[in-house]
Amino acid sequence: MRMLSSLALAASLACAPMFAGAAPAATATAALPAPAGAPQADKQAFINDLVARMTTEEKIGQLRLISIGPEMPAKQLMQELAAGRVGGTFNSVNRAENRPLQEAAMRSRLKIPMFFAYDVVHGHRTVFPISLGLASSWDMAVVEKAARVSAIEASADSVDATFAPMVDISRDPRWGRTSEGFGEDPHLVSQCARASVRGFQGSSPANPDSVMAFVKHFALYGAVEGGRDYNTVDMSLQRMYQDYLPPYRAGLEAGAGGVMIALNSVNGQPATSNKWLLRDLLRKEWGFKGVTVSDHGAIDELLRHGVARNGREAAKLAIEAGVDMSMADSRYLEQLPSLVKSGEVPASILDEAVREVLGAKYDMGLFADPFRRIGKAADDPADVDAESRLHRAEARQIARKSLVLLENHNRTLPLKKAGTVAVIGPLADAPIDMMGSWSAGGKPKQSVTLLQGMRDALAGKGTVVTARGANITDDPRVVGYLNFLNWDNPEVVQDKRSAGDMIEEAVRVARGADTIVVAVGETRGMSHEASSRSSLGLPGSQQLLLRALKTTGKPLVVVLMNGRPLTINWEKENADAILETWYAGTEGGHAIADVLFGDENPSGKLPLTFPRSLGQLPSYYNAPRIGRPFTPGKAPNYTSQYFEEDYGPLYPFGYGLSYTTFSMSDVRLSGNKLSRGGRLTASVTVKNTGDRAGETVVQLYLQDVVASTIRPLKELKDFRKVMLAPGESRTIDFPIDEAMLKFYNAKLEYVAEPGDFNVQVGFDSAAVKEAGFRLE
Template sequence: MKWLTSLTIAIGLACAPAGAQLTNTAPVAAQSNAAHQAQRDAFVSDLLRKMTTDEKIGQLRLISVGTDNPKHVIREMIRDGQVGAIFNTVTRQDIRAMQDQVMELSRLKIPLFFAYDVVHGHRTIFPIALELASSWDMNNIAKSARVSAYEATEDGLNMTWAPMVDITRDPRWGRVSEGFGEDTWLTSQIARVVVKAFQGEAPTDRHSLMTSVKHFALYGAVEGGRDYNTVDMSPQRMFQDYLPPYKAAIDAGSGGVMVALNSINGVPATANRWLLKELLRDQWKFQGITITDHGAIKELMKHGVASDPRDASRIALKSGIAMSMSDEYFVKYLPELVKSGAITVQELDEACRQVLNVKYDMGLFADPYRMLGAASSDPVDTNAESRLHRAEARDVAKRSLVLLKNRLNILPLKKSGVIAVVGPLADSKRDTMGSWSAAGLARQTVTVYRGIRTAVGNDATVFYAKGANVSNHKGIIDFLNQYEDAVQVDPRSPQAMIDEAVAVAKKSDVVVAVVGEAAGMAHEASSRSNIDLPQSQRDLIAALKATGKPLVLVLMNGRPLALVREDQQADALLETWFSGTEGGNAIADVLFGDYNPSGKLPMSFPRSVGQIPIYYNHLPSGRPYTPENPGKYTSHYYDEANGPLYPFGYGLSYTTFSVSDVSMSSPLMKRNGSVNASVTVTNTGKRAGETVVQLYLHDVVASISRPVKELRGYEKVMLQPGESRVISFTITEDDLKFYNAQMQQVVEPGKFEVFIGLDSQRVKQQSFTLL
């Protein structure tokens, strides 16, 4: 297919090194961009002169299709110029009908744009973002975004609410599943790649899907991991740890920014002029559109910064909000605010210009139906199997799985004998897709049980038993099923279900138990105070362990879990997160060794909830704890082993690797210079495999405390048995920069420690001095 060629080109561009291929094209691109902006500004200025106040306000409304706004009501709003964009409709026929309303009935025929939560796939569901990050493979991540953009634009969509680049170090937060983990540097790299892969080479391209990076800002740092909660943060931590991924996405060209629901140091993001104007516009030079999260303007009253709806509308628009998502306040209160002078015409025009600009950039004024094509090209069956991209989804998923434990090399399994597949998630199609599964259909999803059955064919016997419900807690099940029957509850008694699973296990050679969370347990508004496996599943695992059969735990979850007990019980642990449409086949590929796992964790796994927040790049303490010399008066917990159960960057393979001592090209680094740090990596096992070689740095003495180590580079390398390769990293001043106490970005001379290893804990060390 022609689009696959374009996909390959786009992925190549998205993953090119910084500055690659820009020497000769940058001046031309700059001129072209300047000419485009001049033409756009002239067009939009002329259009604004023709628009009434009510028509301008109408452009600021983003309406959701649903029970509150049925399609026939929305069409009346469109006719009256009260809608600027639509979200939550995903078929060409519906989108065409709404655009027809504009073209046939509205006065100025300003086209709509259409948006949707295409977070990790559209019709083909790819692994959740946290799992994509586990691949540490930018080509892999870019592939998922390009396919998603292709499928979404084939349905007529113009914008996605993605990527989510909120840094989080608290796995209690339900939205951990939507992001790329705890590390600022890694998330920033992924943010650039995802934006470029979604948007392609130009926003007017047929399969370019404009991004709206979210949630701006600091949403992952909410207190207690409770969704929608407050954030209180120092400027240094803000600029060093949490803001860089948003900046990376914006620098990569993201056309939109979705504003967060949390407050920042007492000021809600939706009312935060410093955030939306001084930082985003003035310092970062963002020229795209700012969009609220769902109903955020109304919430300014509950935050306690607006006295009434009129006040909330005034504050939001003056603070820098352009488009209001699913909120009728603008259309109700802005007309009077403008008439009274509380909102100036210039302020209204600035907001409306943002909306019109992105529509111009999308090419909608030139062709409002550019993402739709002719009506005769509409698919006969919107959900046709032929519209999926299964091969790509399977490939992406298998490269993202993380092997956490493999005692006595129980994995890979043999495709023979008798295999018991048990667990509440083993044959759950809905949960295999994960949260925010867009237009994906559960019935088109491959479960672990089905994947194993397909993999072994007639060469092995496979037994299945559910074994337990996801949870026996009625309150939790009621919560998960509040809006849909997402979790199916087996009416049998817990003991009857366990007895069935034990009977199956006893007549099998090995037990594969698929356990973890239902998709709804790792979602918006699904924060957890306890990150253990539910008791129903712990009881099942204990009963399976008691059979004495080899036990493989396949984890399905959207956050790091506390797994000390399970780590002790299992012979092997495979972290599969939520792997999407082809999840079951990808997991089977790894379980049977058709693919050698190579994923690495993008978040630390705590031993218990009491360790949270836990992350590898913390600041040093004046009384540091070390296992070799614990001491009483050191920073530690006395009632539990310290440090994570599985550290950031950790992941095993079916082969083994060794890393040599670090070799430095020089012990000294001159100003504006660089040094190289190298190691030799050897595959010391018996089969080919990939691993991720990771570079970390530590500024030993600085004007403020610097993290004990920070990721600054990595390389994923494939080695044959016995093969060695030298991996070299170039370290420049950019890798050493930080914000000092005066909020100046500086590089300070002195000693820097260099760590290279296969995860953040097991590293080889060297150093150099910056002159």
């Protein structure tokens, strides 16, 4: 780390919180306190002076966020920077490449520095588990650590800002971007949002080893109709405020300096032109003081949405709505000069956007030192992909925490480090898929596959035999789609043997083994932006492989690799064990082997619901109560259920097994009444009743029994992850106060209404112990 100059240190201390205003959410934390040092007024005086000296063209230039690559060749970009016509770029992660760009910006008339951004979502050079995997840890220290290491690595590559965390609530797993988020629950996702922002920004986004976080996608992107990417969202304000908005607000309260705007529409208005969303809610109601950026090409898309007739109208709508920076389109450059000159866009609106951009750069520390993350050429790494730049130990430990044990019949797992294990499946030796989507600067050659992890674990103790067994899919249309953007270097490479020959080989190999470990699921491209699915089962080629392996009679351990819940009914009934591994990152193969062989006791819990079928979608645990609910054990006629299949999810939210067992006492309350401003405590005693140490997650849910509007069946309000030795007991106390009971009523008032409440505590959302109290 380079030493800060006194000027740089002063600038870092001058960073003020990006969020102002009280938070209504029950789980909200207070805005970050203002750091000591230069007062906020100095920052504003500096920016105001700079804006006063800028020409209209220079101001508009600051609103341009340019993608490095085909969209603008390097030579042209250097010219634009020197002319002061670019505010920032993204997609370059090399100090040697970025240095001349910043030097060009320093040759501009006012020498305004640019910033470099990148999609550092779950790792940079070291790839951590996808966000769903991080959320599965239910451990905020794990989530924060992944973001902190990511920031250290990204900033060392001259990155100033990341378009993360992605905190969209997702309740329809058909949506491809489910893999990027933290799940379905407002409380858990909000906690992950805070932890991620803390990790990315550290004590200040001006620190040389920190990057500014841009919370995305604002707003409601995870609620697109039918789970189809870029689709419309039509939602009541009450549900919006209660379920979908809290995670964005949590990230902003944690100090995130930026917001990326969603591509979808919200109640008939594209987010990119939605004044209510970006001005009334984000700026006025929430008091956000940071910078907003459009998503890729979103301003131009206002024409296709049908709210703008031409580029001029699109640019006007976007900047009036509150879009500060235009990502990867030219509408602001082309249209704003004449719009401002004619008065159609007031100069004050342009100045407002410019101030936010300059303010973000100030808070990144770039005015104090434009090269604070670029450094000197003499210090550039000789090899940016060098092994020494990775954080493998952290990646392995974090990946271990992300794995969820779904089934373990007859204690099939953990396996013994002896004998012969057959490692089979199209994802058994897939280094690029192990990294998952949006893997930043990660390199497939540096990721550990399941096959390699198993070989390393059994080295000198047992034998690993292997066979591919099947292609990921035999559907040429799907393969063509997945390889469309990588036609010159396809990610999905088909084995040209027949399906029958591949299965025959796999069965032959499996018959000679003691245990079968089969890796199935989705390629990373199947759980990615624009990869919405109309089915959630394993592709047919993989299903045939599993059925064939089952006939061997050998213990069948299914290792799932996927970025969304899958409908795995046959697998649940027929596999001896199922381990959900998501996409586990650079050290995924070692981490999975650690769990399979018992070096790590799995402790992950599902951050979203696994449905039985597509017919159950959307499927989430905290659904609103209804008048004719299905009640197990009672006649199903004229109740809300699907009569062709069992009621309820395949695996509930919060579910996950361990190699040990736990018991829980009944819920004890410190009182049966809660007064306004008071507090009571719910307590349970948890005991490890098994024969080895293990962690579990104790989850607290609340239910409002009678309210002025329909309330959910239950809502997660708190949780504790606890490690217990065999036979050890521990009492877990959950404080409950009035704030935890609040909700948005029909008037959008944030209230806690008097009445009865049920306290539910369990190891998942379905199996809970219950007690009640009354709010006076």
